[in-house]
Amino acid sequence: MKNSTPITSANRIILLVCSLALVAVIFLPIWRIELDAAQYPEGLELQIYSNKLAGNVEIINGLNHYIGMKTLHADDFIEFTVLPYIIGFFAFSFLIVTISGKRKWVYVLFAAFLLFGIVAMVDFYRWLYNYGHDLDPNAPIIVPGMAYQPPLIGFKQLLNFGAFSIPDIGGWIFIGVGMLLAYCTGREIWLAKETTQSSKISKNNA
Numbered sequence: 627m628k629n630s631t632p633i634t635s636a637n638r639i640i641l642l643v644c645s646l647a648l649v650a651v652i653f654l655p656i657w658r659i660e661l662d663a664a665q666y667p668e669g670l671e672l673q674i675y676s677n678k679l680a681g682n683v684e685i686i687n688g689l690n691h692y693i694g695m696k697t698l699h700a701d702d703f704i705e706f707t708v709l710p711y712i713i714g715f716f717a718f719s720f721l722i723v724t725i726s727g728k729r730k731w732v733y734v735l736f737a738a739f740l741l742f743g744i745v746a747m748v749d750f751y752r753w754l755y756n757y758g759h760d761l762d763p764n765a766p767i768i769v770p771g772m773a774y775q776p777p778l779i780g781f782k783q784l785l786n787f788g789a790f791s792i793p794d795i796g797g798w799i800f801i802g803v804g805m806l807l808a809y810c811t812g813r814e815i816w817l818a819k820e821t822t823q824s825s826k827i828s829k830n831n832a
Contacts (some may be wrong), residue, residue, distance in 0.1 A: 631818065632727045637810040641732075644803045645720035651803075652676050652710050652717075654796035657750070659776050661686070662788040672698070673794060676709040693785075694765025695757065695774055705749065712742065720807075729814050736811040743804060751778050 633641075654675070661670040671681040678700045687697040700706045716739060723731045758775025761768075769785070776782065776789045783789075793801060 631729050633729050633732055633810070633814055634817070637732070637813060638724050638727060640806050640810055641720050641724040644806055645717050645724065647799050647803055648713055648717035648720065651796040651799050652713050654799065655680065655794035656796040656800065658792060658794040660790045660792075662790070663786050665786075675706075675796070676713055677706045690774075692765065692767045693774060694762030694768065696760065703753070705753075716742070720803075729818065732807075732811055732814050736807050739804060739807055743800075747778070754778060 655673040656676060657674040658681075659672040659674075661672075663670075670686055672683065672686055673680040679698055683698055690697065696702075719735055719738070723735050754776050759773045761774070772785070774784050776784070777791045779791055779793075781788060781790050
């Protein structure tokens with residue numbers, strides 16, 4: 627019964643803002659990988675959107691050819707086909723939960739959003755691993771035992787290139803949405819416990 631209690635007005639506003647923010651994520655870069663080397667003092671950048679790659683993709687592909695890494699093409703990744711729809715689904719789900727205002731749906735949304743975040747990061751790590759380890763044995767430059775997997779997050783030295791991987795603006799918005807949803811969920815759980823305790827006290831005093 628307590629899970630059907632309407633959520634607070636403040637939390638409904640937060641969830642509505644989150645819904646709008648997720649729509650923006652579809653059109654913004656979610657992740658970025660920056661490459662630094664002496665021959666590229668201005669640096670190279672790979673931006674990952676929900677449906678495409680941007681930045682210095684052609685230059686990076688040209689460099690990767692020499693060490694046997696696969697060229698990057700958005701058409702090769704099923705993620706770029708389904709990710710905009712998944713993000714759109716969550717944006718719609720946040721809106722529905724805002725309208726329904728039911729506490730139990732906040733819990734369900736939080737669990738689903740958390741699961742998606744974990745699956746997305748595991749899939750991204752798998753993509754980086756395959757990208758850095760599945761090398762052409764006939765590449766012009768071969769360093770025995772060397773792999774070129776970029777870091778999931780943070781810095782890693784790859785031969786003469788320093789690779790720095792961090793969320794881009796869309797990724798930070800996505801993380802912020804998750805944190806706000808976690809706050810709303812925690813707040814609703816606390817309020818549910820408060821309601822239960824108040825009911826018990828009322829019954830004991832009756």
